[in-house]
Amino acid sequence: DEVRWLGGSLDLILKPITKERGPVDAIVNYDGFDCKSGLEEAYADAVEALSSRHYKSVKRYSFNAFRRAKLKTMAKVEALNAKSLFREWDEDNTGSLSPLQLREGVRENFGIQLKQAELDTLCKDGVTLHNFTDILLEVMSKFE
Numbered sequence: 001d002e003v004r005w006l007g008g009s010l011d012l013i014l015k016p017i018t019k020e021r022g023p024v025d026a027i028v029n030y031d032g033f034d035c036k037s038g039l040e041e042a043y044a045d046a047v048e049a050l051s052s053r054h055y056k057s058v059k060r061y062s063f064n065a066f067r068r069a070k071l072k073t074m075a076k077v078e079a080l081n082a083k084s085l086f087r088e089w090d091e092d093n094t095g096s097l098s099p100l101q102l103r104e105g106v107r108e109n110f111g112i113q114l115k116q117a118e119l120d121t122l123c124k125d126g127v128t129l130h131n132f133t134d135i136l137l138e139v140m141s142k143f144e
Helices: 002-021 040-054 065-070 072-080 082-089 099-110 116-122 129-141
Strands: 024-029 055-061
Touching: 002 024, 002 040, 040 055, 055 082, 055 099, 082 099, 082 129, 099 116, 099 129, 116 129
Parallel strands: 024 055
Antiparallel strands: none
């Protein structure tokens, strides 16, 4: 019920704004957020519904590794939007991301600073739209 209430409330707030101006850029700060166990999937579904209706882009932040672990489902939601996220990070439209583009995108969108060794491993086969979702999920799994 709480998840439906939250999603419905945000939908009511955003609907008139996005009707007038179109999709918006959203910034979400998860510090202090706690999703009760068992509600992660319902929360992810609500976030996906809001994202598809109202958001042009979303940047999510949390500086607490424990909260990142509880929100692993959010990585799956981001993966559903991998195509638009990939295009956003591929600023030069080459169809692949450089290690620097991947590092900056992960830092800006997830608040995760990748070490050079991690970046080398992730980029060893190149980063394309084809493998981008798997790379994002791998990054998020390291911070469970």
